[in-house]
Amino acid sequence: MTKPVAWVTGATSGIGAAFAEYFASQGYDLVLTGRREGQLREFADVLGKKYGASSRLFFGELSEESVISKIERELQNDKLVHVLVNNAGFASYGSFHEGDLNVYQQMIKVHCEVPVRLSYAALKTMVDAKKGILINVASLAGFFPYPNHTLYSATKTFLINFSESLGVRYKNDGIHIVAVCPGMTMTNFHTRMGLDARKVYKIIGLEKALTPEQVVKNTISCINHRKYVCIPGFHNRFLRTGSRMIPRKLLYKIMSTWIEKRRTNPSLKSQEF
Ligand SMILES: NC(=O)c1ccc[n+]([C@@H]2O[C@H](COP(=O)([O-])OP(=O)(O)OC[C@H]3O[C@@H](n4cnc5c(N)ncnc54)[C@H](OP(=O)(O)O)[C@@H]3O)[C@@H](O)[C@H]2O)c1
Numbered sequence: 001m002t003k004p005v006a007w008v009t010g011a012t013s014g015i016g017a018a019f020a021e022y023f024a025s026q027g028y029d030l031v032l033t034g035r036r037e038g039q040l041r042e043f044a045d046v047l048g049k050k051y052g053a054s055s056r057l058f059f060g061e062l063s064e065e066s067v068i069s070k071i072e073r074e075l076q077n078d079k080l081v082h083v084l085v086n087n088a089g090f091a092s093y094g095s096f097h098e099g100d101l102n103v104y105q106q107m108i109k110v111h112c113e114v115p116v117r118l119s120y121a122a123l124k125t126m127v128d129a130k131k132g133i134l135i136n137v138a139s140l141a142g143f144f145p146y147p148n149h150t151l152y153s154a155t156k157t158f159l160i161n162f163s164e165s166l167g168v169r170y171k172n173d174g175i176h177i178v179a180v181c182p183g184m185t186m187t188n189f190h191t192r193m194g195l196d197a198r199k200v201y202k203i204i205g206l207e208k209a210l211t212p213e214q215v216v217k218n219t220i221s222c223i224n225h226r227k228y229v230c231i232p233g234f235h236n237r238f239l240r241t242g243s244r245m246i247p248r249k250l251l252y253k254i255m256s257t258w259i260e261k262r263r264t265n266p267s268l269k270s271q272e273f
Pocket of ligand 1: 036090138140
């Protein structure tokens, strides 16, 4: 019997790897993307042995046209696609004018253009099959003005709105679309930014970090409850709700004070996100 297929971008580590493992455990075959070839191959082998999932792998930098278009073409031709997780992503930190414009352009591609093109490639098959799940990994940062993560939060805001619009449009076509908006999560994400994971990840309080597996479990529960936006963790939902209830001017003040405190105190800089 042919198995349904789950596509996951950025499956080498963290949240993407946890989604890949979840869908493998549910009887799916996989299509996984990543840049670290050896690590992705090893991971796919483990999932094969553990769950009997077969994996097709795509390697490369997702902001490069040759890489995007190859994955897009293959996805368009995959008539067994049932799940697409647009997860690959990264952050950059600092004042907007001091950053690298090339990095901003890459981020717009990886966080916005790639999810749009892959969603477009998958949706026709899902509509014809009258079933499918589309998960866009956004971020809690997408709900806030984020002075030193300008492009990061702006691109994640795009993903949230994109997912809500698609979710409403396709709700009667048997397709569920959700933007998952994690807060702090224990992955490679922060060490890649040069931050010290031991200082960044808190075990209690409003900045409490979740595991990637908790993020996935919450997302599946949101899908079962037909939610278009999923915020894993009570503390993160509290932050989101609180930020909506206070006047916007006060929110600007809080964000700028927070950034200023870290800018002028180097010992806090290694914890900033
Ligand atoms: N960790 C958090 O606190 C947090 C919070 C909110 C949202 N998120 C979102 O969660 C998603 C997954 O991140 P993570 O936390 O799991 O981090 P991670 O462990 O660093 O994983 C990121 C994945 O995305 C891939 N990737 C990143 N940039 C890429 C690029 N330019 N081209 C191709 N692949 C790329 C990486 O591939 P390689 O490893 O092979 O290079 C890796 O597989 C991201 O979209 C991130 O914005 C994370």
